[in-house]
Amino acid sequence: MNFNEKYNGYLNEFNEILNEFCSGLDCSPQILADSMRYSLLSGGKRIRPVLMFAVGDLLGVRTDKLKNFALALELIHTYSLIHDDLPEMDDDDFRRGKPSNHRVFGTGNAVLAGDGLLNTAYSILIKECRKGAEYVSAAEFICDYAGVYGMIGGQSADLLHEGDGNYSEETLNFIYENKTAKLLTTAVVVPDIIGGGKYFSELKTFGSDLGYLFQLTDDILDVEGNFHNLGKSTGKDKKAGKYTAVSLYGLDACKLRADVCAERCGTIIEGINGDGEFLINLVNYVRNRKN
Amino acid sequence: MNFNEKYNGYLNEFNEILNEFCSGLDCSPQILADSMRYSLLSGGKRIRPVLMFAVGDLLGVRTDKLKNFALALELIHTYSLIHDDLPEMDDDDFRRGKPSNHRVFGTGNAVLAGDGLLNTAYSILIKECRKGAEYVSAAEFICDYAGVYGMIGGQSADLLHEGDGNYSEETLNFIYENKTAKLLTTAVVVPDIIGGGKYFSELKTFGSDLGYLFQLTDDILDVEGNFHNLGKSTGKDKKAGKYTAVSLYGLDACKLRADVCAERCGTIIEGINGDGEFLINLVNYVRNRKN
Numbered sequence: 001m002n003f004n005e006k007y008n009g010y011l012n013e014f015n016e017i018l019n020e021f022c023s024g025l026d027c028s029p030q031i032l033a034d035s036m037r038y039s040l041l042s043g044g045k046r047i048r049p050v051l052m053f054a055v056g057d058l059l060g061v062r063t064d065k066l067k068n069f070a071l072a073l074e075l076i077h078t079y080s081l082i083h084d085d086l087p088e089m090d091d092d093d094f095r096r097g098k099p100s101n102h103r104v105f106g107t108g109n110a111v112l113a114g115d116g117l118l119n120t121a122y123s124i125l126i127k128e129c130r131k132g133a134e135y136v137s138a139a140e141f142i143c144d145y146a147g148v149y150g151m152i153g154g155q156s157a158d159l160l161h162e163g164d165g166n167y168s169e170e171t172l173n174f175i176y177e178n179k180t181a182k183l184l185t186t187a188v189v190v191p192d193i194i195g196g197g198k199y200f201s202e203l204k205t206f207g208s209d210l211g212y213l214f215q216l217t218d219d220i221l222d223v224e225g226n227f228h229n230l231g232k233s234t235g236k237d238k239k240a241g242k243y244t245a246v247s248l249y250g251l252d253a254c255k256l257r258a259d260v261c262a263e264r265c266g267t268i269i270e271g272i273n274g275d276g277e278f279l280i281n282l283v284n285y286v287r288n289r290k291n
Numbered sequence: 292m293n294f295n296e297k298y299n300g301y302l303n304e305f306n307e308i309l310n311e312f313c314s315g316l317d318c319s320p321q322i323l324a325d326s327m328r329y330s331l332l333s334g335g336k337r338i339r340p341v342l343m344f345a346v347g348d349l350l351g352v353r354t355d356k357l358k359n360f361a362l363a364l365e366l367i368h369t370y371s372l373i374h375d376d377l378p379e380m381d382d383d384d385f386r387r388g389k390p391s392n393h394r395v396f397g398t399g400n401a402v403l404a405g406d407g408l409l410n411t412a413y414s415i416l417i418k419e420c421r422k423g424a425e426y427v428s429a430a431e432f433i434c435d436y437a438g439v440y441g442m443i444g445g446q447s448a449d450l451l452h453e454g455d456g457n458y459s460e461e462t463l464n465f466i467y468e469n470k471t472a473k474l475l476t477t478a479v480v481v482p483d484i485i486g487g488g489k490y491f492s493e494l495k496t497f498g499s500d501l502g503y504l505f506q507l508t509d510d511i512l513d514v515e516g517n518f519h520n521l522g523k524s525t526g527k528d529k530k531a532g533k534y535t536a537v538s539l540y541g542l543d544a545c546k547l548r549a550d551v552c553a554e555r556c557g558t559i560i561e562g563i564n565g566d567g568e569f570l571i572n573l574v575n576y577v578r579n580r581k582n
Contacts, residue, residue, distance in 0.1 A: 025439075028447075032444060032447040036439070088398035111377060111380065112443055119434065119437060119439065122413040122417075123435065123438055129417065139417050140417050144414065147414055148316075153323060156319075156323040156407075157319065159400065160322060
């Protein structure tokens with residue numbers, strides 16, 4: 001099986017889980033369920049679930065033990081996008097090529113759709129806690145990394161420094177680590193926690209590097225990409241006076257950093273006993289992505 | 292001990308827990324921690340924690356088994372107020388006599404403060420799940436009642452029907468039950484779940500009635516109260532063309548309904564073996580409150 005086939009295999013597996021969840025969602029009023037479904041089903045690469053299933057395969061942890069964690073993670077990721085796109089946050093009108101949630105449902109409903117997704121993610125995670133101590137640990141890890149010492153801290157720092165075109169490298173790293181890398185890290189660490197925690201620190205480092213890589217390529221694409229491929233506006237960072245890795249290091253140095261990150265990720269996977277080919281290809285896919 | 296002394300006893304006990312939590316909150320950036328603390332520490336009656344501790348006393352469930360649930364519940368309640376006050380939701384400039392969160396920190400930060408409080412509540416609840424199956428059940432109950440089939444559903448319906456001055460009694464009941472009663476219900480049901488679940492259905496009904504009572508007195512106070520006592524604007528419902536129990540039934544019939552609710556609550560408490568005096572007084576306090 002080549003990389004794309006395998007990616008699509010994981011993707012289809014996850015989309016089935018997601019579709020089942022979305023069909024079962026019948027809360028009132030209708031607009032609440034509709035607005036949650038709208039953002040959940042607006043495509044996306046599903047990189048977190050794919051990563052989780054792939055690391056599970058590498059470590060011999062079955063997908064059925066991970067599927068609810070993958071679902072919860074995608075719900076958390078989606079809520080964060082909805083709130084991030086709000087007019088008083090990043091103010092994005094498009095997401096994945098479609099009008100963002102608040103453009104379709106209004107800001108009030110978008111706030112509630114996000115709240116609803118976050119709360120439902122925890123409803124799923126708390127149910128997992130019945131299955132044993134390692135499931136509680138996995139839920140705890142997601143919660144910590146998604147929270148105020150993780151992703152929300154990163155979003156807050158991002159908002160704080162918005163438009164201030166000259167903040168420190170330390171601040172940039174804080175934002176990238178917390179806003180982007182931490183949630184990606186949960187995707188690769190959860191299978192390990194469920195599987196016994198043998199590669200916990202290695203996979204934490206992998207997640208951190210992959211998140212940084214993801215953010216670097218995001219910044220590169222904002223300069224080099226186009227709306228058609230990305231499904232969102234480009235050149236937006238510069239227009240907004242936003243400080244990015246590109247404005248800090250320049251485009252070429254940024255690409256070099258991305259290469260170093262990708263290599264480090266590869267080395268970690270190679271150090272894990274098992275078939276890591278797909279994950280190494282996935283890292284290269286992130287490095288070379290056009291959207 | 293009279294009612295006020297006992298109320299303040301519970302209140303002080305909870306405020307100590309809350310203060311300890313707030314001192315320990317050291318997430319970055321500073322504005323995230325500050326905005327969360329601002330709303331958490333802006334006073335309030337703490338009726339949910341007080342209720343929880345009082346029901347615990349009635350059932351013989353010790354406060355130290357409940358304190359983290361009470362804390363999580365107050366975090367959830369506070370996040371819901373912050374998001375509810377947002378310009379595109381209820382658009383309230385004041386809360387408990389102080390400028391609302393978004394008036395002080397801006398809408399973007401207020402969204403994140405709310406997200407942070409919600410996520411932190413679940414961080415607390417997931418940790419509780421290590422303590423046993425009944426703790427998982429209690430966490431699950433809170434999560435369900437706070438979520439899209441509970442409070443968030445109520446907020447969404449409230450937003451949907453905002454300004455539409457003539458919706459059905461059924462819609463009004465849906466909003467009051469979900470937006471207000473469900474979170475109050477968790478406060479009285481959680482001690483019972485931890486204690487073995489002997490009065491589960493009675494306390495669920497009690498919470499539902501008390502929540503309805505709370506909402507009825509809210510509507511009455513919006514007509515009869517004043518800013519000084521309430522710490523928020525009055526006459527706002529009518530000005531906003533908001534449909535309330537007062538506009539549906541009239542003021543006198545509303546008061547009669549409140550009396551019936553209070554009586555039903557009292558009867559339930561009397562049916563529980565133990566000293567229910569404080570809870571019956573608490574119901575009467577809600578019935579006769581001026582703020």
